[in-house]
Amino acid sequence: MAMTYQEFPGVEWVEGAGDYIKVDAEKCSGCANCVRVCLAQCFKIAGKKAVVDNLDRCMECGACWYVCAPDAIRFSWPPGGTGFRTLWG
Amino acid sequence: MPSFLFDRKAKIQPHVQREGVRAMATTPKTDYDVIVVGAGFGGPVAARKCARAGLDTLMLERSDVPGEKVVSGLVIPIYGFLYGPEFIRKGNPPIERPICSVVNRLVKGGRIVKTDRSLRMPRPFTLGYAAYCKPFCTWLADRATKAGAELRTRTAAVDVIMEDGEVVGVVTDRGEELRARVVIDAGGTQNPLAIKAGIRRKYPPEAIELYMLWDYEMPKRDVDEVFGHSMEFFHAYPEEGIGAPLGYGSTFYIFTYRDSIHPGLGQFLVTEGEIPNLAKLIPQYQENFTARVERWKRDIAPRTRLRAVMWDVCPIYAGLIPSAREMPIYTGGMIVTGDAAGFEASAFGDGVPNAWFSAEIAGETAVEAVRAGDASASFLARYEERVRAHPFIIKTISDRRRWDMRELLAGRDEAEFARKVRDHWGIGAFRYGNMGGPVLKASAKALRESPLVALEWIEMFRRYFDNWERNRFDPLSGTRRGLTPVPQARGEA
Ligand SMILES: Cc1cc2nc3c(=O)[nH]c(=O)nc-3n(C[C@H](O)[C@H](O)[C@H](O)COP(=O)(O)OP(=O)(O)OC[C@H]3O[C@@H](n4cnc5c(N)ncnc54)[C@H](O)[C@@H]3O)c2cc1C
Ligand code: SF4
Ligand code: SF4
Numbered sequence: 001m002a003m004t005y006q007e008f009p010g011v012e013w014v015e016g017a018g019d020y021i022k023v024d025a026e027k028c029s030g031c032a033n034c035v036r037v038c039l040a041q042c043f044k045i046a047g048k049k050a051v052v053d054n055l056d057r058c059m060e061c062g063a064c065w066y067v068c069a070p071d072a073i074r075f076s077w078p079p080g081g082t083g084f085r086t087l088w089g
Numbered sequence: 090m091p092s093f094l095f096d097r098k099a100k101i102q103p104h105v106q107r108e109g110v111r112a113m114a115t116t117p118k119t120d121y122d123v124i125v126v127g128a129g130f131g132g133p134v135a136a137r138k139c140a141r142a143g144l145d146t147l148m149l150e151r152s153d154v155p156g157e158k159v160v161s162g163l164v165i166p167i168y169g170f171l172y173g174p175e176f177i178r179k180g181n182p183p184i185e186r187p188i189c190s191v192v193n194r195l196v197k198g199g200r201i202v203k204t205d206r207s208l209r210m211p212r213p214f215t216l217g218y219a220a221y222c223k224p225f226c227t228w229l230a231d232r233a234t235k236a237g238a239e240l241r242t243r244t245a246a247v248d249v250i251m252e253d254g255e256v257v258g259v260v261t262d263r264g265e266e267l268r269a270r271v272v273i274d275a276g277g278t279q280n281p282l283a284i285k286a287g288i289r290r291k292y293p294p295e296a297i298e299l300y301m302l303w304d305y306e307m308p309k310r311d312v313d314e315v316f317g318h319s320m321e322f323f324h325a326y327p328e329e330g331i332g333a334p335l336g337y338g339s340t341f342y343i344f345t346y347r348d349s350i351h352p353g354l355g356q357f358l359v360t361e362g363e364i365p366n367l368a369k370l371i372p373q374y375q376e377n378f379t380a381r382v383e384r385w386k387r388d389i390a391p392r393t394r395l396r397a398v399m400w401d402v403c404p405i406y407a408g409l410i411p412s413a414r415e416m417p418i419y420t421g422g423m424i425v426t427g428d429a430a431g432f433e434a435s436a437f438g439d440g441v442p443n444a445w446f447s448a449e450i451a452g453e454t455a456v457e458a459v460r461a462g463d464a465s466a467s468f469l470a471r472y473e474e475r476v477r478a479h480p481f482i483i484k485t486i487s488d489r490r491r492w493d494m495r496e497l498l499a500g501r502d503e504a505e506f507a508r509k510v511r512d513h514w515g516i517g518a519f520r521y522g523n524m525g526g527p528v529l530k531a532s533a534k535a536l537r538e539s540p541l542v543a544l545e546w547i548e549m550f551r552r553y554f555d556n557w558e559r560n561r562f563d564p565l566s567g568t569r570r571g572l573t574p575v576p577q578a579r580g581e582a
Binding site: 007008009010011014033035036037038039041059060061062063065066067075076077078079080081083084085086087088089 | 159243292397
């Protein structure tokens with residue numbers, strides 16, 4: 001099954017991706033850089049730490065991971081065949 | 090209106106264990122000469138080279154259809170076609186539009202105050218070809234499988250197998266251990282695999298540009314009338330609010346396709362020393378552009394309908410930032426190519442030609458390594474030597490033209506702005522020190538190797554144009570859903 005979202009037409013998200021992006025609360029400085037660069041609003045700050053709110057519209061770009069100086073974000077690929085796919089990419 | 094033809098019978102090896110399908114009776118193969126990770130733009134070029142040399146070659150691709158996770162639609166510059174793999178030149182890949190000219194617009198107060206059309210070619214000669222990634226990468230992957238390489242889609246390589254400090258295989262997301270004499274990483278920018286192998290680290294954010302793209306349907310006759318065979322860049326000072334500060338991003342551009350246009354813009358993850366609020370800024374630039382720029386409002390918008398929005402990152406300044414440039418591109422048993430190796434051209438952000446060049450070199454090196462029975466780091470060092478000797482790779486990744494646009498931020502010298510635009514995106518792109526030198530060097534080399542290549546080039550220009558006009562390309566292998574990206578109903582598909 002695949003989901004689509006009105007604000008991001010032409011892209012589908014195939015279920016089964018799981019939590020392939022994680023925040024290590026111990027390492028997180030709460031700088032909110034991840035929040036600032038994520039075009040899908042996947043992160044939020046709760047109790048001065050970033051948490052992954054949801055990866056529903058994540059396009060697996062890794063921008064959050066690049067800007068995380070303390071390496072608090074663990075970034076990996078979702079299982080093959082899951083996650084986003086573009087129809088017009 | 091499918092813009093390419095399908096051949097559902099063409100062979101793509103089904104990947105070995107689809108979920109929901111009972112495990113096959115035969116044990117899947119786990120040992121190869123070469124494993125290529127990624128069937129994007131570079132991977133299939135390397136795989137084809139190895140397969141044609143008779144090596145047992147496997148391509149792993151995490152997406153279902155090659156190219157559907159490669160964001161996003163592009164214009165592949167002509168130097169990739171002329172000096173890259175011969176099979177691409179001689180083939181009929183699915184292109185969206187021959188691009189004969191680059192039109193540079195200077196925007197002030199929403200109006201176009203200057204237009205530079207100095208960079209153009211008479212048809213059938215071109216500056217490049219527009220393409221969607223999914224059909225183009227599928228075409229490339231088909232060429233590799235036709236040469237005998239195996240393709241397993243929906244399979245992510247998640248780790249490397251190391252023995253005595255050398256890479257001897259990969260582990261897939263289903264836990265399979267696949268062994269190979271040489272692993273070629275063509276996995277694109279984020280490259281967690283080469284990081285796992287200890288060859289590379291994540292790129293510093295200064296090197297990374299975040300691009301957002303919008304795909305619009307536009308009837309072909311309108312694209313023909315409004316753009317013809319050109320693509321456009323819109324340059325402006327930051328106060329226009331239609332793009333990143335100069336030198337810290339790509340200006341708003343419009344790629345033109347058969348019956349659609351594919352605008353985009355980007356900004357670096359570090360801009361003027363800070364991590365900007367790109368989640369807010371990038372959509373705002375696009376909103377401002379579409380609300381303010383007259384050309385868009387008058388000539389373009391009324392004829393278009395938005396059909397896709399997407400984004401991805403690109404390691405555009407990897408060749409300019411020492412900590413990124415100095416990362417190794419091979420180790421014992423493993424070679425890194427394309428975006429994973431930081432081979433994005435820093436002036437325009439074109440990475441496909443370098444992905445092709447480096448994949449060809451990687452394939453050639455892997456063939457020699459397998460034949461010699463030696464995939465040690467000292468043997469694979471020839472990969473780096475060849476990359477360094479290549480006329481385009483190092484030259485294009487260390488091109489400072491875009492970076493130097495930053496100098497314009499301090500002064501408000503409009504004549505200097507126009508001059509820089511012309512020198513960078515206009516006819517000056519062909520100056521000896523810019524692209525002219527590498528082009529002469531590459532042409533001389535190609536002609537030395539085969540004087541007939543000039544005829545091959547002319548034939549390619551003609552045939553590509555003709556293919557486009559007749560809308561006929563090589564058939565593409567299909568998948569369950571077929572390759573035409575059919576617009577889906579909103580909600581659950
Ligand atoms: C927005 C944008 C616009 C661009 N525009 C242009 C342009 O106009 N012209 C141009 O020449 N270049 C352009 N580029 C750059 C170009 O797309 C890249 O340089 C090129 O795709 C690099 O090729 P590659 O083979 O290295 O990687 P990719 O083409 O990115 O291919 C990587 C492949 O590997 C797969 N993969 C990754 N990791 C794994 C894994 N662990 N296991 C299995 N599969 C994996 C991916 O799904 C993907 O299919 C653009 C890039 C972006 C982001
Ligand atoms: S960027 Fe990293 S350190 Fe900063 S808030 Fe996000 S997870 Fe925490
Ligand atoms: S990978 Fe990209 S889209 Fe996904 S959470 Fe990170 S920044 Fe957001």
